[in-house]
Amino acid sequence: MILVVYLLIAYLLGAFPSSVVLGRLVGRIDVREHGSGNAGATNAWRVLGWKTGVAVLVLDVAKGVLAAVAVPMIPMGSVPVDGPTLAVLCGLTAVLGHVFPVYLRFRGGKGVATAAGMLVGVAPIPVGCALGVFAVLLVLFGRVSLGSIIAAWAIPLSAFLLNEFTSYKSPIALIAVTALLAAFITFTHRSNILRLIRGEEKSFPRLQVWRRLFRR
DSSP: OHHHHHHHHHHHHHTOOHHHHHIIIIISSOGGGSTTOOOSHHHHHHHHOHHHHHHHHHHHHHHHHIIIIIGGGSOOOOOSSOHHHHHHHHHHHHHHHHHSOGGGTTOOOOSHHHHHHHHHHHOHHHHHHHHHHHHHHHHHHOOHHHHHHHHHHHHHHHHHHHHHHSSOOOOHHHHHHHHHHHHHHHHHTHHHHHHHHHTOOOOOGGGOHHHHHHHO
16 A cells, blocks of 8 residues: 555656646646647756756656655655665656646656656666767757667667677666667657658757758
8 A cells, every 4th residue: 555655655656747837837728739739848848948948858757857866755654665665666657647647637748757757876887878869969969859769769879789799787677667668759750750650750950069050
């Protein structure tokens, strides 16, 4: 029963609708009615500008970090799992809360930022590798969705490679969980994948630094 309470707290934390709240405070609009219609940081950036987009991103990442790191530290009694497992479970529940928020009739964001926040707490080195991949892809192609999908898969892959070739060790369970999470994030981006295939996915040309360098 105590485990359920931990997961419920993590879910309600993850379900906090950052983009919708900031959209109403900053622009007096519902971001779900503009742009791509998604309640995430990318659409908030597109609709309300980079400052609001970054603020939403920070809040969404913070939800994942707090769910994985702070929620398991709440003293409520013993649970039938160890500390690292509880952290992963709380983090995953926060991601589900972000994607299916009870406050927004279960229509939320894609879960990438919250998942990244959760993984910062439980797997910082693989997350660093994934952030590097995301940054490179964003500079090359200017498409957040493409970078998000590939970066999500970079986490379990880098964790596996680090296990095989370095002294850094991640639990096999964590690799399995991050692989499932990457598959889930890929699923939540299925409409973006279709637009990428058709060449219709929106991009951020200003982020493609290499284009400006070659123009000089």
